[in-house]
Amino acid sequence: xxxxxxxxxxxxxxxxxxxxxxxxxxxxxxxxxxxxxxxxxxxxxxxxxxxxxxxxxxxxxxxxxxxxxxxxxxxxxxxxxxxxxxxxxxxxxxxxxxxxxxxxxxxxxxxxxxxxxxxxxxxxxxxxxxxxxxxxxxxxxxxxxxxxxxxxxxxxxxxxxxxxxxxxxxxxxxxxxxxxxxxxxxxxxxxxxxxxxxxxxxxxxxxxxxxxxxxxxxxxxxxxxxxxxxxxxxxxxxxxxxxxxxxxxxxxxxxxxxxxxxxxxxxxxxxxxxxxxxxxxxxxxxxxxxxxxxxxxxxxxxxxxxxxxxxxxxxxxxxxxxxxxxxxxxxxxxxxxxxxxxxxxxxxxxxxxxxxxxxxxxxxxxxxxxxxxxxxxxxxxxx
Amino acid sequence: xxxxxxxxxxxxxxxxxxxxxxxxxxxxxxxxxxxxxxxxxxxxxxxxxxxxxxxxxxxxxxxxxxxxxxxxxxxxxxxxxxxxxxxxxxxxxxxxxxxxxxxxxxxxxxxxxxxxxxxxxxxxxxxxxxxxxxxxx
Numbered sequence: 001x002x003x004x005x006x007x008x009x010x011x012x013x014x015x016x017x018x019x020x021x022x023x024x025x026x027x028x029x030x031x032x033x034x035x036x037x038x039x040x041x042x043x044x045x046x047x048x049x050x051x052x053x054x055x056x057x058x059x060x061x062x063x064x065x066x067x068x069x070x071x072x073x074x075x076x077x078x079x080x081x082x083x084x085x086x087x088x089x090x091x092x093x094x095x096x097x098x099x100x101x102x103x104x105x106x107x108x109x110x111x112x113x114x115x116x117x118x119x120x121x122x123x124x125x126x127x128x129x130x131x132x133x134x135x136x137x138x139x140x141x142x143x144x145x146x147x148x149x150x151x152x153x154x155x156x157x158x159x160x161x162x163x164x165x166x167x168x169x170x171x172x173x174x175x176x177x178x179x180x181x182x183x184x185x186x187x188x189x190x191x192x193x194x195x196x197x198x199x200x201x202x203x204x205x206x207x208x209x210x211x212x213x214x215x216x217x218x219x220x221x222x223x224x225x226x227x228x229x230x231x232x233x234x235x236x237x238x239x240x241x242x243x244x245x246x247x248x249x250x251x252x253x254x255x256x257x258x259x260x261x262x263x264x265x266x267x268x269x270x271x272x273x274x275x276x277x278x279x280x281x282x283x284x285x286x287x288x289x290x291x292x293x294x295x296x297x298x299x300x301x302x303x304x305x306x307x308x309x310x311x312x313x314x315x316x317x318x319x320x321x322x323x324x325x326x327x328x329x330x331x332x333x334x335x336x337x338x339x340x341x342x343x344x345x346x347x348x349x350x351x352x353x354x355x356x357x358x359x360x361x362x363x364x365x366x367x368x369x370x371x372x373x374x375x376x377x378x379x380x381x382x383x
Numbered sequence: 384x385x386x387x388x389x390x391x392x393x394x395x396x397x398x399x400x401x402x403x404x405x406x407x408x409x410x411x412x413x414x415x416x417x418x419x420x421x422x423x424x425x426x427x428x429x430x431x432x433x434x435x436x437x438x439x440x441x442x443x444x445x446x447x448x449x450x451x452x453x454x455x456x457x458x459x460x461x462x463x464x465x466x467x468x469x470x471x472x473x474x475x476x477x478x479x480x481x482x483x484x485x486x487x488x489x490x491x492x493x494x495x496x497x498x499x500x501x502x503x504x505x506x507x508x509x510x511x512x513x514x515x516x517x518x519x520x
Contacts, residue, residue, distance in 0.1 A: 142457035157494035
């Protein structure tokens, strides 16, 4: 498998996720510490073996970009490689890329990537208006849902995508969450339930939108060689890439998030495999339309065909391509894509019980964040 | 009655845009080096990086590239307005801007609907560019 350009011999060796949902009294820092402890135990590592620390500050993290410092202190670490980064839902995978590069370059041997947030109980920030300088709120343009609603409307106009097709995504995530004891939303959902949910920002309804959650997540990256000596079954990072469109409405294609395709293609190239090799995919689902667009960008279907692709349960377990097998941001918990990494790893370890994709060898994980600006993708494989 | 919705922060960089609107003109920056019309307002051309520009008057015509209808109230001042639309309008000269389409029920909106600018004076200092259908939809 190895030897491809851009694919360092690096593996994810430990994952940790705290309880998710509504956690009164929890703090972002405390959740990060808990997640780190869980990931260490999963890997069978001692904390003094971790010499790299990468973090994403939560939306409620008071210290913001200095989170690496606060968490490093709380964990009693002395890293020789550390940083905090805020790219929303692309961050986990961008940090994975930084970790693989640091390990390949000898800047660190074992890097922990950690996130914690109390967006559910600590005050959600997702309703704010975007725009530098003049706020888009002047015209009433608020919240993350509106950006994806713009994408959905144009996608519907150009390709005939329907709200019932969006519902297929929500229903698939919910069915998978029902098989995941750690998921927040486990009640079964039908397409009709989705259609009956209240409009939030048309064409998006309530069940097109992700949850808002408290929780912490961590994963640990090290060399494949070191990983093989540890407790957990290593999952190799075959390829990981990022791409961005910092321009928003200044870019005529902004609505379609074209950098997602750039990131996915670069990850495949580094991995030396294409979409046909992918057994299971964790596709970033801040809103249902995002999954449809990711299916197109990651090469599972052509542009405009994502709506048809998801019909008839094809992204459910047992379908053509099982997607978001733990329930995703829509039904497991909104950890901004960090749990997508955890599930990506667990599927390839074969640990997923009733939601396990049989003989899963290669998995794709994607992330996207900010005002449709940032994207990243990773191809993972069983060692 | 005070206007409770968000207002622009007028500064040296965007004053020509907001002043022109109070005179019933839609003006945006046009790069003097490459001719690119840019929006959002920026210190240099994002295509060629030249700073030299003029505030050129636009036709005010464009089309609804995409639009959404807000039902959820994210800001109290918009509560009386729901359901209200926000459109991503592509101007004939190229740039995209967010705005609202007036003079048409939300149900009659559609992508690619031709629109033209109207000037909505909301305070003494601020006139917002909104759009109305060019013809009866």
